[in-house]
Amino acid sequence: EAGVAQSPRYKIIEKRQSVAFWCNPISGHATLYWYQQILGQGPKLLIQFQNNGVVDDSQLPKDRFSAERLKGVDSTLKIQPAKLEDSAVYLCASSPGLLNSPLHFGNGTRLTVT
Amino acid sequence: RKEVEQDPGPFNVPEGATVAFNCTYSNSASQSFFWYRQDCRKEPKLLMSVYSSGNEDGRFTAQLNRASQYISLLIRDSKLSDSATYLCVLRGSTLGRLYFGRGTQLTVWP
Numbered sequence: 001e002a003g004v005a006q007s008p009r010y011k012i013i014e015k016r017q018s019v020a021f022w023c024n025p026i027s028g029h030a031t032l033y034w035y036q037q038i039l040g041q042g043p044k045l046l047i048q049f050q051n052n053g054v055v056d057d058s059q060l061p062k063d064r065f066s067a068e069r070l071k072g073v074d075s076t077l078k079i080q081p082a083k084l085e086d087s088a089v090y091l092c093a094s095s096p097g098l099l100n101s102p103l104h105f106g107n108g109t110r111l112t113v114t
Numbered sequence: 115r116k117e118v119e120q121d122p123g124p125f126n127v128p129e130g131a132t133v134a135f136n137c138t139y140s141n142s143a144s145q146s147f148f149w150y151r152q153d154c155r156k157e158p159k160l161l162m163s164v165y166s167s168g169n170e171d172g173r174f175t176a177q178l179n180r181a182s183q184y185i186s187l188l189i190r191d192s193k194l195s196d197s198a199t200y201l202c203v204l205r206g207s208t209l210g211r212l213y214f215g216r217g218t219q220l221t222v223w224p
Contacts, residue, residue, distance in 0.1 A: 033212075042118075042201055042214030043158065056209045091157055102148055103212065105157035 002026065004106035006092050012112045018080035021109045024073070025094030031055075033103065034067055034077050035091040043091055049075065050097065082113045117141060120202050120215035127222055131192045135218045137202030138184045145210070147178055149187050150201040152217060158201055161187075192222045 005024040013019050025032050030051050035043035046065065048056040052072035060067070064083070069075040079086055089110050093103040119138045127133050147164035162169065164176040164185050175188040185204075189196055202215035 035214075040122075040216070042120075042216045044214070045211060048209070048211070056211055102160040102163065103158075105159070107157045 004092055004094050004104055006090075006106035006109055008109055009107070010110045010112075012114065013082055015084055015113050016081040018078065019082055019111065020079075021077045021090050021092075021111075023075045023077070023092030023106060025075075025092070026104055028096070029094035029104075030072075030097035031095045032069055032075050033093040033095075034075070035093065035105075037089045037091055037108070039088070046077070046090075079111075082111075084113050087111060087113045117206065117213040118202055118204060118215040120218050122216055122218060124219040124221055127192055127220070129192055129194060129222055129224055131222075132188065132190050133192060133220065134186055134188045135200055135202075135220075136184055136186050137215050138182075139202075139204050139213075140183070141204075141206055142180070142183060143207040144204045145207055146205040147176075147185050148203040148205075149174075149176055149185075150203055150214075152199045152201055154198075158214075161200070189220075192220075194222050194224060196220060197222045 007022050032049045034046040037043040046060045047067045049069040052069050067077045089108040091108045092106045095101045095103050149161040150158040151161045152158040162171050164178045168177045173190045177186045199217040199219050201217045
């Protein structure tokens with residue numbers, strides 16, 4: 001089974017620029033998550049989709065972050081404008097949507113904001 | 115108070131040693147629990163789920179203590195390849211959100 005695909009792997013931008021990340025979940029997985037992982041910390045949920053609807057975006061900094069999953073399959077996460085503290089790894093994960101099912105992560109996008 | 119608390123370590127142990135990690139959680143309504151493993155500069159990967167009765171997978175044993183609100187991971191006969199960060203994860207009752215601990219770093223030396 002193909003895993004969660006993410007691109008790009010690395011991105012370096014200057015503060016105040018914009019950036020977008022892409023994720024394609026495992027086929028058939030209804031639930032898609034975007035996490036932010038700052039060095040030395042555990043992943044922090046930014047947004048959770050169930051099919052094409054948002055289930056939880058309470059921790060998404062909506063003044064600068066946005067995400068969509070228009071057709072209920074792949075998803076994009078955008079940051080505009082970026083700040084220095086946005087430097088992190090952005091992880092996409094998917095799961096079948098069952099209550100106790102674990103998450104499958106992509107290999108992440110490492111963002112550096114200078 | 116954070117949802118999940120973990121000792122970040124690092125734990126440095128010789129090959130063959132037994133090592134245990136604990137993780138405490140604050141919400142008694144938490145529904146399910148997992149241990150994930152994360153290698154340096156890689157994504158987290160599921161190590162094992164944690165069941166109420168405790169469960170074992172080879173050299174790894176996971177325990178859940180709901181009364182005291184902690185889970186544990188025991189690794190027996192440590193291998194060099196066990197060197198990684200171990201993340202404690204729980205699924206909360208609010209929207210089924212997953213909460214990650216900050217991870218415990220383990221280094222196994224020869």
